[in-house]
Amino acid sequence: MPNIAVTLPDGSELQVARGTTALRVAEGISKGLARAALVAEVDGELVDLDVPLEADSSVRFLTNRDERALEVYRHSAAHLLAAATLELYPETKLGIGPPTDQGFYYDMYRETPFTPADLEKIERRMREIVKRDAKNQRVWIPRDEALAEYERQGEFMKCELITEKTDEARISVYKTGELFTDFCRGPHIPSMGRIKAFKLLSVAGAYWKGDEKRERLQRVYGTAFFRKKDLSAHLHRLEEAKRRDHRKLGKELDLFSIQEQAGPGLIFWHPKGGTIRRVMEDWLREQLVERGYGLVSTPHVARHGLWKTSGHADFYQDDMFKPMELDDSLYQLKPMNCPFHILIYKNGLRSYRDLPVRLAELGTVYRYERSGVMHGLLRVRGFTQDDAHIFCTPEQVEGEVIGCVDLAMEVLRVFGFTDFSVELSTWDGGQSDKYAGTAEEWDLAETSLREALRKRGIDAKEMPDEAAFYGPKVDIKLVDAIGRSWQLSTIQFDFNLPRRFDLEYIGPDGKAHQPMMVHRALWGSVERFFGVLIEHYAGAFPVWLAPVQAVVLPITDRHVPYATEVAKELGNEGLRVEVDSRSEKIGFKIREAQLQKVPYMLVVGQREADGGTVSVRHRKRGNTGAVTPAQFLETVLPLIRSREAS
């Protein structure tokens, strides 16, 4: 048999007989490697270990130290799930079972839904299969034979997939144990015994191909890791995410509520949440004024005709509250602030000397979100955008975009975010007619966005053909505590509305020109940003944002007057202070203040009253000793003024 040359990652070359499997090559290198190998990479492509090598190639073995093997491993775990399910519930029909960022799932069809108890049973069976180390075997079978067999078994989804995805004479299936064969491209790990750590997490409804007119499936979610340690760390993260959930903390810290009587997706800000909001808004308004924005305020409703002009009444109709009829005409609750700011712009004749015009508003809008999509503060029906619209000349565009990017970065910095990603969404270069605006406009806008990001050293992922129909945009996304990505800041050009509203300014040439228009929101909405903030800080807001910055805790009732005096002194300096005057033991009061995540607890008893001091306890650092109220202010006020993060 002729030899072929196998190149290994260290550059060395092995001569092996043609048809030697990757696994044999690994065995030739070391027993340990053969035992550890999960999947082989041949000329850059991941393949099963038992694939015969037919030509000169470079080969690498991936073990549980390689992230790319994890995907294969999880894919195999999905097969394990399906195999176990079939053993227990043979009537189940299989859809697809891919790996995901966090684990894997398998979509399955069965008349009766799986219960959590079923999941436990399935998981136990999975462990049995792992124990008997069932092999994952790839088999090539004639396509029509496979189709006929799956047809006979009623595996309608498999049939559909094979019909759609293949046209070769033979297709590949993977077998695990007796019952399970799955149409699958692979690769897979050699046997199920290699799966060391997995857990089924939940079951949820899904549709075949995501189409709600198609069969209802059950999606079983699970996760798998190379090591038990990593699995428990992951489960711990999920617990932590639950602990930080803004809906739970919002209730515990009395920040906000959603009232069934009022309706879903409508937020009630309680005094404590309201305080945080006020502080946030004060900061933002200050920034806006400094940066040359005009602060405006506009109504919540307008005649339907305005929304006809803007186009929303047609293309945004499904997302709006239904119009209401008044004596003179239909009125529409606003889903966006843009038309209102445009009306302000249009209210007088504008000269190029007036530009840029920057109009900002904390504008409350209402959108009809479908009933199943509401989620705490993160997806609601009524929310306040920190919205602004900039009208400028083409020459001013780049500077304006840079200004927006700078403010967006300042928002991230001040609120303590370091983890974010940026996307630049562009058009299709004019290949379709789905985009408004001219090629020149798109070019100018996209170039200015790209340049602004480059000048600020921000790495952005370009997303071709992902722009809004009216213009290109930059989106900044944050990752929250549960790993969900939330879009907050957005900077968008608009070539559509200026045309629809005939916006103009008089240029130096004495003629009318159409201004460039930029929408931008930095928090996205006050509600969403607040929700992300709650989870980000796990409810322990930095002092400058904390609704109660310090609580004075008298040791006994006799010390309440002194405590009140101290609180007043601190309050006079603008500190948000409360006194816990209940007849409770100090330990109890401290416990409550800790649970409420109050940054500073000021214990006052006889010693403090005599010495004119307070004993400072920091929520994280504990008891830091006695100081005078004035000294306490000296340490705290600078933290507040500088908006220190912790």
Place this chain on the structure above:
RNA sequence: GCCGACGUAGCUCAGCCGGUAGAGCGCGUCCUUGGUAAGGACGAGGUCACGGGUUCGAGUCCCGUCGUCGGCUCCA
């Protein structure tokens, strides 16, 4: 909007195979005045989400509505 689970005191939850509602925390009163994460006693508090139905009898079973949660889809 779709699928599934859930909805019991202010909060967190128990309540079996249908027989007229419970705990802890919180709240109120009283006792206690205690020095860095829960002192004690007593008490008030519920149209069991809402509307129908089955039944001698419904928190419990059935249907519908509303809401919440997990997903799907959606989020120009």
